[in-house]
Amino acid sequence: MPDEEVLEEGVLNPVKPEVQDPLLRALLADEPAAPAPAATDIPQEQPQAIPAEADEVDCVVIGLGAGGAPLLARLAMAGLKVVALEAGPWHNPEKDFATDEHAQNFLFWNDERLSAGHDPLAMGKNNSGTGVGGSTLHYTAYTPRPLPDDLHLKRDFGQGEDWPVGYEELAPYYEELEQFLGISGPTPYPWGPARRKGYPLAPLPLNGAAQLMVRGAEKLGIRTSPAANAALSARYYQEGIGWREACTNRGFCQAGCSNGAKASMDVTFIPLAVKHGADIRPNSFVTEIERDAQGRITGVVYTQNGAQQRQRCRHLFLCAGSVETPRLLLLNELALTSGQVGKNLMAHPGVQVFGTFEEAVRPYKGIPGALISQDTHRPADADFAGGYLLQSIGIMPVTFAGQVARGRKLWGQPLRDYMKNYNHVAGINILGDCLPHADNFLELAEEKDARGLPKPRLHFTAQENEQRMNAHAEKIMRGIWEAAGATDIWAFQRYAHVIGTARMGLSGDDAVVDANGRAFDVPNLYIADNSTFPSALSVNPALTIMALSLRTADKFLEQQQRRDA
Amino acid sequence: MPVPTYPSGTVRALLGTEHVSEATRAALQERLDAPAAYAPQLLSAESFALLEAVAARLFPQPDRPEAPIALAPAVDQRLAAGRADGWRYDVLPPDREAMRLGLGGIQEIAQSLFQADFLALAAEQQDAVLQALADGRPPGATWQTLHAGRFFEELLAELTEYYYAHPLAQEEIGYVGMADLPAWTRIGLNEKEDREVNPMGE
Numbered sequence: 001m002p003d004e005e006v007l008e009e010g011v012l013n014p015v016k017p018e019v020q021d022p023l024l025r026a027l028l029a030d031e032p033a034a035p036a037p038a039a040t041d042i043p044q045e046q047p048q049a050i051p052a053e054a055d056e057v058d059c060v061v062i063g064l065g066a067g068g069a070p071l072l073a074r075l076a077m078a079g080l081k082v083v084a085l086e087a088g089p090w091h092n093p094e095k096d097f098a099t100d101e102h103a104q105n106f107l108f109w110n111d112e113r114l115s116a117g118h119d120p121l122a123m124g125k126n127n128s129g130t131g132v133g134g135s136t137l138h139y140t141a142y143t144p145r146p147l148p149d150d151l152h153l154k155r156d157f158g159q160g161e162d163w164p165v166g167y168e169e170l171a172p173y174y175e176e177l178e179q180f181l182g183i184s185g186p187t188p189y190p191w192g193p194a195r196r197k198g199y200p201l202a203p204l205p206l207n208g209a210a211q212l213m214v215r216g217a218e219k220l221g222i223r224t225s226p227a228a229n230a231a232l233s234a235r236y237y238q239e240g241i242g243w244r245e246a247c248t249n250r251g252f253c254q255a256g257c258s259n260g261a262k263a264s265m266d267v268t269f270i271p272l273a274v275k276h277g278a279d280i281r282p283n284s285f286v287t288e289i290e291r292d293a294q295g296r297i298t299g300v301v302y303t304q305n306g307a308q309q310r311q312r313c314r315h316l317f318l319c320a321g322s323v324e325t326p327r328l329l330l331l332n333e334l335a336l337t338s339g340q341v342g343k344n345l346m347a348h349p350g351v352q353v354f355g356t357f358e359e360a361v362r363p364y365k366g367i368p369g370a371l372i373s374q375d376t377h378r379p380a381d382a383d384f385a386g387g388y389l390l391q392s393i394g395i396m397p398v399t400f401a402g403q404v405a406r407g408r409k410l411w412g413q414p415l416r417d418y419m420k421n422y423n424h425v426a427g428i429n430i431l432g433d434c435l436p437h438a439d440n441f442l443e444l445a446e447e448k449d450a451r452g453l454p455k456p457r458l459h460f461t462a463q464e465n466e467q468r469m470n471a472h473a474e475k476i477m478r479g480i481w482e483a484a485g486a487t488d489i490w491a492f493q494r495y496a497h498v499i500g501t502a503r504m505g506l507s508g509d510d511a512v513v514d515a516n517g518r519a520f521d522v523p524n525l526y527i528a529d530n531s532t533f534p535s536a537l538s539v540n541p542a543l544t545i546m547a548l549s550l551r552t553a554d555k556f557l558e559q560q561q562r563r564d565a
Numbered sequence: 566m567p568v569p570t571y572p573s574g575t576v577r578a579l580l581g582t583e584h585v586s587e588a589t590r591a592a593l594q595e596r597l598d599a600p601a602a603y604a605p606q607l608l609s610a611e612s613f614a615l616l617e618a619v620a621a622r623l624f625p626q627p628d629r630p631e632a633p634i635a636l637a638p639a640v641d642q643r644l645a646a647g648r649a650d651g652w653r654y655d656v657l658p659p660d661r662e663a664m665r666l667g668l669g670g671i672q673e674i675a676q677s678l679f680q681a682d683f684l685a686l687a688a689e690q691q692d693a694v695l696q697a698l699a700d701g702r703p704p705g706a707t708w709q710t711l712h713a714g715r716f717f718e719e720l721l722a723e724l725t726e727y728y729y730a731h732p733l734a735q736e737e738i739g740y741v742g743m744a745d746l747p748a749w750t751r752i753g754l755n756e757k758e759d760r761e762v763n764p765m766g767e
Contacts, residue, residue, distance in 0.1 A: 095587075095588065096588060097588060098586065098588035098589040098591070098592045099585075099586060099589045099742060099743045099745050100588075100589050100592040100593060100730070100743060101726075101730065102592070102726065102727075102730035103588070103589075103592035105650070108650075108651050109651055110648065110649055110650060110651045111649065111651065112649040112651065112652060112653050113651060113652045113653075114652070114653055114654075114655040115652050115653065115654055115655055116655035116656075120654050120655065121652070122652060123651045123652035124649075124650045124651025124652050125650070125651065126651075128651055205752060205753075206753065207752045207753065208752070208753055208754040208755075208756075211753055211754045212754065248745065248747065248748035248749065249748060249749040249750070249752050250742075250745045250748075250749065251742060251745075251749070252742070252745070258586070356566065358566060359754045359755050360754070360755050360757065361754065362752075362757070362761065364740060364741075364742030365742070365749040365752040366749070366752040396742065397729050397735065397738060397740045397742070398726050398729045398730050401725045401726065401728070401729040402722045402725055402726050404725070405718070405721045405722045405725040406718055406721075406722050409699060409718075411623050411695070411699065411721055412622060412623060412624070412625055412692065413625055415623075415624075415725070416624070416625075416737070417568050419729065419737075419738050420568045420569055420570070420571075420737065420738055420739075421566075421568065421569065422738040422739065422740060423569065423738070423739045423740070423764075424566070424569070447659075450647070457655060487566065
């Protein structure tokens with residue numbers, strides 16, 4: 001624990017990881033002899049009475065991003081023997097991470113995916129990650145909660161899907177995560193239901209783009225607020241790692257945080273898991289999932305540093321993200337009865353609108369997404385289902401230049417001339433809901449990758465709902481920039497996070513996993529990542545991925561407790 | 566608003582300071598130190614010369630007549646190493662094949678429009694060839710099967726990212742984000758720290 005002197009200079013995280021599931025809490029309370037997953041005194045022995053086979057572990061977790069890391073820590077804290085297999089390496093950000101976009105390309109999932117459809121999805125640095133920490137190594141750390149009606153598109157619009165989990169069930173997990181990760185944000189939060197607790201840290205400072213968006217939005221009567229970001233506005237105590245330092249406004253979240261201020265999994269849940277005995281195996285690429293005659297998973301085969309390994313397990317948690325998770329299921333012909341694996345592929349509409357200003361913006365400084373508005377969550381004049389949020393964006397030069405080339409189709413001297421305005425450019429983007437559609441899906445292609453495995457092919461075509469939402473949003477963003485004094489305004493059509501390729505639901509007829517993340521087809525297989533989202537949500541997915549991950553762990557532990565009892 | 570012009574030497578001056586981390590300095594210095602001569606590893610000498618000529622029109626550098634920022638070597642190195650950036654348009658063949666076909670297709674456009682090799686054309690003629698490609702419906706058998714618009718977009722985006730990753734290009738746009746140590750504290754509109762750059766004349 002920190003000593004008294006440093007206590008005053010930072011915020012001591014007041015919250016221990018706690019079980020949010022009431023039934024599990026009750027079960028644990030009824031059985032004082034049982035190991036207490038939530039307590040700070042973690043029993044070192046395994047709870048199981050029957051000794052496992054020498055090489056069999058309780059749980060294998062595949063993937064260490066926002067889906068795998070939280071549940072890994074939860075399971076390890078419950079005293080289970082857990083092994084985590086992560087395809088990418090384990091970095092030392094302080095030493096290895098350069099403030100250079102090109103040098104940081106190792107953070108992305110660079111194995112080739114094939115992008116098909118009328119709106120082919122940019123992958124790689126746009127939305128995918130690898131390494132211990134997964135995509136959280138390069139997420140913008142934007143962590144708004146969904147609003148309750150995000151989970152009920154079908155109820156409210158007759159389109160899309162409802163979630164089998166309600167907001168009230170997720171809210172305690174959101175609260176736990178906000179406190180544990182040290183999220184900086186406004187209290188009270190202007191949109192959504194009242195909360196039991198505010199954010200533990202004050203919002204991060206507004207950069208130039210955010211200030212300009214405030215100016216423009218005010219003139220149009222659009223409310224804005226400093227956003228919730230999982231980056232520390234003050235030092236914060238992190239169990240398992242010690243003090244995490246405050247954000248230095250590097251503006252480089254999307255190419256890796258080098259000082260631990262951003263709550264990527266490698267500086268939060270993973271050290272916590274390691275402290276409680278989790279075995280982390282980086283550079284481990286899983287190729288096969290083995291089963292017995294009854295269809296129960298018995299273990300996995302993976303390649304680590306060129307050598308093939310096998311790890312036997314009692315339970316498997318698949319947390320490889322919405323491309324590699326369905327790819328592994330399809331490759332292994334696993335959990336396919338519903339016919340929904342790879343289907344329902346959704347991607348967040350993420351149109352960006354840029355403008356040039358007289359003022360110097362210097363968009364490389366400050367948390368990129370400093371400002372939010374959710375006034376467009378359910379616009380009164382909407383001609384589409386769902387809605388979107390607005391966010392200011394600071395942007396790094398190489399990413400920006402690439403978008404200018406692709407989006408504005410400038411080349412030669414005009415491209416060089418436009419880029420000289422970089423220090424005077426500010427952006428706004430949306431993050432909007434997306435409806436599932438039969439034309440949008442993931443499949444295995446004939447073409448093989450370097451491992452000899454079929455490459456995934458992603459089909460995506462923005463349908464009428466997304467097109468209408470994009471048009472509505474572009475008009476609003478152009479209006480904000482005009483009101484703020486921008487010239488040379490242009491829009492970049494973009495789709496962000498891939499979602500929904502192994503969805504959860506009430507029945508195995510039309511869903512791959514149940515509300516707890518457990519596969520309908522395979523009793524000892526759980527999925528926890530953005531592939532299980534039944535709908536895309538009108539907010540960034542990371543916080544909800546983590547919430548579902550913790551909830552899945554709690555539900556799993558609850559079931560184990562009941563079985564033992 | 567006039568296009569800002571920034572003084573030269575800014576990033577290079579910062580590289581040696583404590584504002585730049587070791588890993589950052591190494592990445593940027595390597596680009597500055599890249600040798601001028603390059604022997605292609607994957608592309609034939611002829612194809613590489615064509616790629617260089619195309620890059621010279623997509624990023625004309627009359628301001629650096631002696632030592633332009635070299636862009637073609639990075640493309641050749643990537644193709645030789647078989648590295649990808651995580652995705653590919655499904656309408657395009659694998660990267661090596663797309664590059665071979667596309668470069669051949671550029672010659673076809675040059676022949677069709679000007680009855681000459683691309684390398685023999687005047688700069689304006691080369692630009693006309695590239696504009697035909699960018700517009701997505703260029704002449705030539707290659708483009709019956711190779712998606713012109715997507716090929717051009719991918720080529721341009723890759724060269725653009727190499728160009729703006731180079732310290733000299735970053736000086737050109739007044740970017741000093743690499744000098745982020747120990748922190749940025751003046752981050753609002755028109756706020757600037759001493760190590761940040763103003764355009765010339767301000």
